[in-house]
Amino acid sequence: MSAALPVCTSRNRFLKGTNMIKLSKPHFAAAFLALAAWMPLQSHAGILDDNEARKAILDLRTKLDTLSRDLNARIDPKADKSALLEIVNQNEQTMAEIAKLRGQLEVLSNEIVTAQKRQKDFYADLDARIRKLEPRQVTIDGQEAAVAPDEQAIYEAAMAAFNSGDYKMAATQLGEFVRRFPLSSYAANAQYWLGSSYLAQRDCKKAIPALQVVGTTYPDSAKAPDALLNIGTCHVDMKDKKAAVKVFKELIAKYPASTAAKAAKDQLPGLK
Numbered sequence: 001m002s003a004a005l006p007v008c009t010s011r012n013r014f015l016k017g018t019n020m021i022k023l024s025k026p027h028f029a030a031a032f033l034a035l036a037a038w039m040p041l042q043s044h045a046g047i048l049d050d051n052e053a054r055k056a057i058l059d060l061r062t063k064l065d066t067l068s069r070d071l072n073a074r075i076d077p078k079a080d081k082s083a084l085l086e087i088v089n090q091n092e093q094t095m096a097e098i099a100k101l102r103g104q105l106e107v108l109s110n111e112i113v114t115a116q117k118r119q120k121d122f123y124a125d126l127d128a129r130i131r132k133l134e135p136r137q138v139t140i141d142g143q144e145a146a147v148a149p150d151e152q153a154i155y156e157a158a159m160a161a162f163n164s165g166d167y168k169m170a171a172t173q174l175g176e177f178v179r180r181f182p183l184s185s186y187a188a189n190a191q192y193w194l195g196s197s198y199l200a201q202r203d204c205k206k207a208i209p210a211l212q213v214v215g216t217t218y219p220d221s222a223k224a225p226d227a228l229l230n231i232g233t234c235h236v237d238m239k240d241k242k243a244a245v246k247v248f249k250e251l252i253a254k255y256p257a258s259t260a261a262k263a264a265k266d267q268l269p270g271l272k
Helices: 004-020 025-043 050-133 149-163 167-180 187-200 204-217 224-237 241-254 259-271
Strands: 136-140 143-147
Touching: 136 149, 143 149, 149 167, 149 187, 167 187, 187 204, 187 224, 204 224, 224 241, 224 259, 241 259
Parallel strands: none
Antiparallel strands: 136 143
8 A cells, every 4th residue: 555655646746747737739639648658657656656756757748848849840830831821812912903003004104105295296286386377588579578477378369369360359358458467568569459450440440549558658669660650541541641641750750760660751752
């Protein structure tokens, strides 16, 4: 009986020692193995003293710790795999966001390129329109002059009508021109051809006052001598020789070197 006491004491100490260890699920397998290793000791308990029992318990604890570390080592990679899987998922989400942002960036880049092209086209069109409105240099009766594009277009249209023989249309367009552009470099010529349009229609009552404006308003115009010559011709056609002689003499006095003055001199003898 006395020999059983150390065994009981050792058993109790073992149970106490093992109870002090809080077993988690990963440690349960290790504890089972430890109990299996402890069972042979029970059969020999009768021959173990306290020192030997303590040593056996320490050995079991060492084995238990070793098994626990081994199990934890086996479990940790699983945890690492889970963490790695989470990282992979996060990486995929990040890459998806990056792809989405790249798509948005590409769209914005295309929009910027399109906007820049539209802006460039707009400025090119605006520049072209401004150029159309800018005065341009033209030669009028041997003199350089600046005229606006719309002035030139209206004047040329009126002259096209005159040259085609549509004197009525020419008179209308030329009259509109001198009304809208009295200071134009084309004004003197437009006024002259307005009178000439009436003269071509044999309407001297309108031709004479229209041609008189050339001499009074634009006396330095190259058309002024021809305007006086046409006025004198109108008086001749109207059988007003006295008025015709007066105009021809005025023409010769003002513009003696002109071709019109020479034509006037040629007509004077026949008006006496």
